[in-house]
Amino acid sequence: MSTTNSFGRSTQSIIAKDICILLVNDDHVCCNIVSNMLDHCRYEVFTYEKEMDALSIILEKKDTLEIILTNVHRTYAKKFEIIEHIEKEFKLQIILMSPDVDDIKKVSEGGGNGVTVYILKSLSVKEVNNLWANAMAQEKSKREISSSSSGKSRVKRKIETDEENGNVEKKTRIVWTKEMHQKFLEAIDQLRNDKVVPKKIAELMNVPGLTRENVASHLQKYRMCMKRAQGVFTSSPYDLTDPFNLNPSQANSQESHWNPFPFQIRSRNTTPSLFSLNFYESRLRTFPDMPLLSKIQFKPDRSFRVCGDEKKNILLSIEDNNNNNNNRICSDSHFAGFKLANDGKSIQFGQNGHFDDGSVNKSYIQQHDFCPEMGNDDSTLGPERDDWMSSVASLLGVDDSLPSILTQQQPPTLSHQNKVAATTMTQPPPSVGLQWSDWAEPPGFSPQQPPPSPPGNEVNDNFEIFSDFISPGLCELGKGIDENGVDATGICGFDDLLFNNQDLT
DNA sequence: GGTCCAATAT
DNA sequence: GATATTGGAC
Numbered sequence A: 001m002s003t004t005n006s007f008g009r010s011t012q013s014i015i016a017k018d019i020c021i022l023l024v025n026d027d028h029v030c031c032n033i034v035s036n037m038l039d040h041c042r043y044e045v046f047t048y049e050k051e052m053d054a055l056s057i058i059l060e061k062k063d064t065l066e067i068i069l070t071n072v073h074r075t076y077a078k079k080f081e082i083i084e085h086i087e088k089e090f091k092l093q094i095i096l097m098s099p100d101v102d103d104i105k106k107v108s109e110g111g112g113n114g115v116t117v118y119i120l121k122s123l124s125v126k127e128v129n130n131l132w133a134n135a136m137a138q139e140k141s142k143r144e145i146s147s148s149s150s151g152k153s154r155v156k157r158k159i160e161t162d163e164e165n166g167n168v169e170k171k172t173r174i175v176w177t178k179e180m181h182q183k184f185l186e187a188i189d190q191l192r193n194d195k196v197v198p199k200k201i202a203e204l205m206n207v208p209g210l211t212r213e214n215v216a217s218h219l220q221k222y223r224m225c226m227k228r229a230q231g232v233f234t235s236s237p238y239d240l241t242d243p244f245n246l247n248p249s250q251a252n253s254q255e256s257h258w259n260p261f262p263f264q265i266r267s268r269n270t271t272p273s274l275f276s277l278n279f280y281e282s283r284l285r286t287f288p289d290m291p292l293l294s295k296i297q298f299k300p301d302r303s304f305r306v307c308g309d310e311k312k313n314i315l316l317s318i319e320d321n322n323n324n325n326n327n328r329i330c331s332d333s334h335f336a337g338f339k340l341a342n343d344g345k346s347i348q349f350g351q352n353g354h355f356d357d358g359s360v361n362k363s364y365i366q367q368h369d370f371c372p373e374m375g376n377d378d379s380t381l382g383p384e385r386d387d388w389m390s391s392v393a394s395l396l397g398v399d400d401s402l403p404s405i406l407t408q409q410q411p412p413t414l415s416h417q418n419k420v421a422a423t424t425m426t427q428p429p430p431s432v433g434l435q436w437s438d439w440a441e442p443p444g445f446s447p448q449q450p451p452p453s454p455p456g457n458e459v460n461d462n463f464e465i466f467s468d469f470i471s472p473g474l475c476e477l478g479k480g481i482d483e484n485g486v487d488a489t490g491i492c493g494f495d496d497l498l499f500n501n502q503d504l505t
Numbered sequence B: 001g002g003t004c005c006a007a008t009a010t
Numbered sequence C: 001g002a003t004a005t006t007g008g009a010c
Helices: A028-041 A050-061 A078-088 A101-109 A125-143 A149-164 A177-191 A196-207 A212-234 A254-258 A277-284 A291-293 A383-396 A417-423 A436-440 A462-469 A472-480 A495-498
Strands: A009-015 A020-024 A046-048 A065-071 A094-096 A117-120 A264-265 A305-308 A314-320 A335-338 A345-356 A360-367 A414-417
Touching: A177 A196, A177 A212, A196 A212
Parallel strands: A020 A065, A065 A094, A094 A117
Antiparallel strands: A009 A020, A009 A046, A264 A305, A305 A314, A314 A335, A335 A345, A345 A360, A360 A414
């Protein structure tokens, strides 16, 4: 070990009084920058010959070490062993750099093994300062005591020096990895009741080195993607009637007034489609209590209706295949719907209904990626994915030239619950993932007995779907008792509603 | 002066 | 195409 700032070695550790950055790097520009910082900040420098030596330094300095900074190129495998070890043992931030965006993508798609930030190209002085300041802040909150003022002022002084010198460095180009994007989405989700602005997102994400500008740029892309994704739902060749009530000739008509739907769309007379049931059947096969899904079938000519709202949510009524006597109101009816999810990159698909084993009213909800621009490619699903895509394409009435909107999926975060059981038993519903009740029980569905409001300030966004679809006056139609004498109030009134509105379609 | 946001540049 | 930068608006 040495205390000089000679940067001839390929791996070095830089340790300051308040913060320690382990630099595993042979990028000479980066080293020069850090060297420059050393001059200002009196770092101690530790060099070592082998990467395993870095581990011993970390072990020795684990109480002060904050950031691991390393290049990604060449010896991937070995470095990741170490990085993974560091992440598991010491819970340190790991920052990976590469001059090549493809390198970074390759690594991040491979899981990253605990890497928290990826940085393209060499570090700039500002970047290092950002990282440093961030680590300082974390360290400060960790200690929860003062005595950190000296370090903070030192960061400030450094930045001011840069500005005095007019040292305007080009910003490091960041790479939005899967993990960072996930944080981004979580931040947006947390802000759903608040104003979603770059600053707040950046704060919530709490990623070292990530600036408000970075987030603003990503947010801009996110919103564009969201807009495009929503447009897909209205670009289908369905017969749209008075979308958004923009037709002035109908704006004041009695019909459009009482019609609860902003618009209705009717399926074309295409060949009967199984929609995505092939997909679901294969997907749900691993869940033994769900075999009945295969008995639901769409028959586009008469047996299902598709409705949408101004938010481009789609709801379908489905008729049980074993009850296909006619098109009338049917207590065994099912429904399914899909909507653009809050993350802007997926759709939520749900269905529920009575099944002909007479026992339960089962509910399912799944979420699938469909906006590749904001997601990550998962093409491991093979034929299932194609089934899903083609069936949705068929439903939407678009052909195979369907834009790549429905080509991507993520492993299903599927949750399911037996609604009857959930209301009659004390056993709480599964807490993981989306709950069907989020989707299926709009407020005001039973006007006399409104469902309890969600705890805290949580908002059930899925309420919107059914409050859009079902007018308050018609909600009562959904009431019923199943053959076990259990109140089967659900969403089954939807068929009645469609039936009543049939002449409007 | 800070922030947002859409347009524009790289 | 993805991200950074710019410039007007608030």
